[in-house]
Amino acid sequence: MDQFLAEIQPGTVIWLLVAVFVISIIFRGVRIVPQSDKHVVERFGRLHSVLGPGINFVVPFLDKVKHQISILERQLPTASQDAITKDNVLVQVDTSVFYRIIEPEKTVYRIRDVDAAIATTVAGIVRAEIGKMDLDDVQANRSQLIDTIKGSVEDAVDDWGIEVTRAEILDVNLDQATREAMLQQLNAERARRAQVTEAEGQKRAVELQADAQLYSAEQIAKARRIQAEAEAYATAVVAKAITEHGIEAAQYQVALKQVEALNTLGAGSGSQTIVVPASALEAFGDAFKMLKGNK
Template sequence: MDIETLIVDLLSGNIVLLLLAALLITVVFKGVKIVPQSEQYVVERFGRLRAVLGPGINLIVPFIDRVAHEISILERQLPNASQDAITKDNVLLQVETSVFYRITEPERTVYRIRDVDGAIATTVAGIVRAEIGKMDLDDVQANRAQLITTIKALVEDSVNDWGIQVTRAEILDVNLDQATRDAMLQQLNAERARRAQVTEAEGSKRAVELAADAELYASEQTAKARRILADAEAYATQVVADAINENGLEAAQYQIALKQVESLTALGSGSGKQTIVVPAQAIEAFGDAFKLLKGRGA
């Protein structure tokens, strides 16, 4: 009987130890929380926010505190959304957008908004419509980068109370309705035709200018040549005048008479030209020439 009592006592003691060990393990499991690097845990105590646990080992009060939300803090991308918008000049556009964001304050996100993605998508759609409504179509196409920056800043202000940081906002595409596309194509073709006409007109104008420049250059060169020839004739006249001034008029007359005699001799020596009829004034000139030649011993 004593042995049986001892066995029962030992078994009872072991059960108690096992229960204590199980309780200890449960307490440790419930009280120690290991949070991954990419997450944060929101802890509640009796239904109220108690703490936000960061990455690493964290301790909470077992059975009193509990992890109510496990929030990923990685950057997220909303599904690409397409919404209609009307520009200031009444052109219907279909704008495709994409937004990237991350949760920075989980306690705000889980207690202030239910559907984060839906709320951000709705906010972006409203802001895009409002901003495009302030711009003409040409401004939307030309200032897309500025429009993206404005949309990002406005979305950040709108979602700030939700503990969210908008990291990027993109306008992926801007599509026009078919009627607007056809009108823009006609305008583009007309602009190309106008530019071609302007280019042709400018070419014709340039050709006329070049022809006029060439004609002016030719005239200048002709005038220059005439001026040079006149200068040469003036120079020759001056040389003759200087020679007459230095050697006297008689030397010049002598050279003229010599040339006259040479010309008369050439005429007389030709075939069938032995008889020469000259004017009386020429005979007097020849007489003077012969006198000069005789006087010089020719």
């Protein structure tokens, strides 16, 4: 080994040192940033640049990668905060927020604990927004409340280089007394709806019965009108016949009615005896002669 070192010329050693120095410079000047990260570079203690994913070059010994920031989406731990609604009901709201860092130079130089800052901001906004709404509105318009909270948080954290991707209200909890009061109100509302439904059913039944009676009266009146029209038509025909043929037509109609009456009497059941006066027999005989003559 000593013999090998002795054989090395001084110029060769210098070249080796230069090569090592150059390799070190290249190694320190090249920075490979993963796709999920961004690197914040400082020069003499001040912000110089932000390195994106891929191969980047910096000035060795002057530039220093001070912060390596993940740009993946993050989720804050579920937080619970008390809030009072507009109608003075105390509720406990469980919230969760998702965000990602898009401008790391703002995040690292403007806020120390970004998670705690966002959590505090969300808690204040939730209390403020719920204080503007009644309890029923909080329960019914949860999606609208979520959108409002998300927009307010985005405006509050804009200077921190953060994008709020999603905000969720996981649950709205009530104290036991409020739950019991709401249950009683719900039962009362159900009873009221049942009574209204029953009353509407009875009203509809009365309306249908009245419609049926009206329809029956209309049909009876229609039948009577048709019958009256038929009788009027028959009377008109007889009157016309009397006008055209004189007294013979009237006698013919009387004879026809007498024969029909006789047939009705003869069609009766039983063994009853019918006594007909002699004058009636003569009238029937004249009727039969007249009917026979008209035929």
